[in-house]
Amino acid sequence: KQCDFLILDYINQLDLGNAHGENLATSLGHAMKRIKDLAVEENIPALVIAQMNREIEKRNDNYKHKLSDLRDSGVLEQAADVVYFINRPELQGNGKGEDGESMVGIGTINILKNRNGATGTTKFRYNTHMTRISDY
Incomplete structure (x- = not known):
């Protein structure tokens, strides 16, 4: 244990x-x-x-x-039980989101499978200088 x-x-x-x-x-x-x-x-x-x-x-x-x-x-x-992908669009040269918002310093977590809960996409902020992520 x-x-x-x-x-x-x-x-x-x-x-x-x-x-x-x-x-x-x-x-x-x-x-x-x-x-x-x-x-x-x-x-x-x-x-x-x-x-x-x-x-x-x-x-x-x-x-x-x-x-x-x-x-x-x-x-x-x-x-x-859960499958998710983490994405940082800025690293792929995609500085704008689908709604035109700036994606600089913003990443997404796309939950594609969740046996005991919801699926969908959520955003987070990240700071590359500190290797830190935080709430969106």
């Missing part, structure tokens, strides 16, 4: 092995199940960070994420 929070940064770097001839998706599914079982057993939250695939770079709306933007998305979508 010495661990209060599990963070895995990032799941795509796990050496999943292939001892049983499983494909990557199956191995990833087993790893996610073990991580989730551990979190439930220890009664702690688990944050698993995953890589995005490159398809998003080919779209014009690369700041509007989809669950399929996750690399090996099917397995991750199934296992996750």
Whole structure:
């Protein structure tokens, strides 16, 4: 009972092995199940960070994420209770929001899946000089 929070940064770097001839998706599914079982057993939250695939770079709306933007998305979508993407439009050369507001110093969290709550988008402010985020 010495661990209060599990963070895995990032799941795509796990050496999943292939001892049983499983494909990557199956191995990833087993790893996610073990991580989730551990979190439930220890009664702690688990944050698993995953890589995005490159398809998003080919779209014009690369700041509007989809669950399929996750690399090996099917397995991750199934296992996750919550899936969200963090975006800082300013870094992508998009200094204006959809309503024309300045997005300099403003980021978004897009919650695409939430088993026990709402989905949607929320904004936050960030200060790059202090590596700090705060309420919008």
